[in-house]
Amino acid sequence: MTASSARQRRLMARALSRAADASVAEVLASTRGSAGVCRRIGVTGPPGAGKSSLITALARRRLARDGDIAILAVDPTSPVSGGAILGDRIRMEDLAHNPRIYIRSLASRSSHDGLADNLADILEIVESAGFAEVILETVGVGQVEYAVRHVVDTTLLVLMPGAGDQIQAMKSGILETADVFVVNKADQPGARQLAAELASVLKLKAPDRRGSSDDWQPPILSTSIQDQASVAALAEAVDRHQAWLVRHRDVDERLERRRAQHVGSLVARRVAEVLKELPAELLHLPLTSLYEAVVERLTETRPSSGVENDHRSRGLLSKAR
């Protein structure tokens, strides 16, 4: 890493910290926009499925394509302390010396959908820094992480053999929305069975998919990071899906979907902020009044500094009395 490239990396790293730390009000005050120029790949799946290691192998493969790659890896924030251990990059060490790779660990903070606060802004910063591709690793808690599909173009669901109830546990949501299914650690016993189960579940879930040749048929790939050919096949499946998107999906539509996710995440955070600031007295109100009080606070003004919030609390309290 040369000093000048290090300087650029540090500037971007700092911009990412500021974006991650931004309050809802600060996000609304900033005027960033997404050009949607970057290939965005999301990788989700249960803990232990080998997501980080597979991303490492996949990223190395995908460096053969044009441009640099950023990897964003989300780990859970402790709800008790607000702290986090960000350990995904330990398994990405092979990439850490490559100047064309940037790895950033993110804590989920107040997000409960496997993503991180202000992820939309973080992705936009990475995009405008000139990366050709972003690979996003979700927290990996299991069932709720289909939110990732709203911020990426191609969603990979990574499963591993041996955890037999995985498919049952995910029967809705992610199974319907993943673009590529990956049976990782395919050298382990049970891999073939898992792939077969997946195939039958997918057939049941999406009978209409068989009809039209224009529809994307999510492939089921077996991978092992020791087997380079299997990783190459995965890298190609991502290309195929990206090419399919270009042919069949409107860019504007994708950007609109992202914007909807973005505003949804901001509203959810704002609700959390309002609830946190809510004076305890209000909690004695009947549910309907309490709900109205919360909605009133959400719609009253733009979220702002603590001082104004104090004024608002007082106003609302006197009304409540």
Place this chain on the structure above:
Amino acid sequence: MTGTSEAVLKGKRILIAKPGLDGHDVGAKVIALALRDAGAEVIYTGLRKTPDYIARIAVDEDVDAVGLSVLSGSHRDLVEQTRASLEAVEAGDIPIFLGGTIPAEDWPDLYALGVKRIYTSEMPLADVIASIAETLK
């Protein structure tokens, strides 16, 4: 002493790194968990990392501090090299904390090399966390 239950390090990102060849990371992991419990976001490198690698992660992850854990006795060299690696990538402003088996007679030299604070295993964990929080305030 308030213990480590308060989020005194909320909003801080800290890199815990093991440079050099010793293979003992229990101390580093204990510190990493205590930092997390104090509200910090902790990036842990794993064992046997080079100073250049540590400096690059410090830059890419935009950390507020680098904590080096050294039990091999070569703390002087490793601190000097890590410091140089950080400066080479214009990140010499990131404070370095040092933990491990560090004889008291070496402390003046280590401070002279730019180490902010030195912690040994005899120190109560809560004091270590409080000291880090105070330094990063």
